[in-house]
Amino acid sequence: MKKLKERWEIVKNWQLIFPLLGIVGLGYSAFRLSSLFLKEQHIALNIALTAGIFFLLLKFVLFIFKKLESKWDIKYRWELISIFLVFAITGSSSVFIGKPIIKFIGITKDNLPAFAYWILYILIGFIFYQILLVAIGWLFGQYHFFWNFEKKMLKRLGFKKFVE
Template sequence: MVQKFKENWQISRNWQLIFPLLGLIGLGYSSFKLATLIFNNQITITLVIAAVIFYILLKLTLIIFEKLEKKWAVNYRWELISIFLVFATTGSSSMFVSRPLIKMMGINKENLPTFAYWVLYIVIGFIFYQILLVLIGWIFGQYKFFWDFEKKMLRRFGFKCFAD
């Protein structure tokens, strides 16, 4: 069973199993959190709902993997999991990093109009997202993918200095 799993995800070394394991743990955690939003008080029903959500999200994720495997140039299927983990980690990390910076700059809802505060919050978060995307991609062994992804995104925003 493990050998078939390794073959399906093109895993050649045991350390690569960390990516499917982290993916399943993240998917399980997300499923449980969604289930607690629906049935917070009853643990048995919550666990059953979490299992159903887990199954649905797993099937959806595998469909997305099939489509993205063709679109993104990856050498191995397990790299898709690594890429998804980078996107997930970067999204929450950028807000985690930018929140204290915004406070240090003295930006808050009391001294700015609400619209201006949220625009600045999103812009600063977006800047840190771009930096962290490449950094966390490097940590997960996907530097080339995310640097190319970053250059493509910056070109779309009109930064012609990243043209190949």
């Protein structure tokens, strides 16, 4: 436990939740990917494939962490896990919230051409993604990181007036 705390620069015990959530999320992703590859349910083969995918994903994520640790302005390594969790939750949540909004407005695939429907769907999802990114980032204690990230993104999209 001491090595884990030192490696991820954890100074308070509550911060251990982030590596734990990261490992659980990585394990779930590995399991879902192995289920995609295996059509039939072979428990031993599924466990072996899940373990292999988990190992590969772990190596990939740690490689990404090394690259982003120097690029992003963060104080502690455990914050990287927190940031990635916020991105994952926000992506799923924006789709989850966008569907009922589109139905509430009355937009369906039946009353619009498919191209227009998907453009509106993506646009509404993108708007909610921006809002949720800062809100969920705040819940995870990463408000400043995500507010700066948001300002940078809005400037690149040409909305300089709104973030100055």
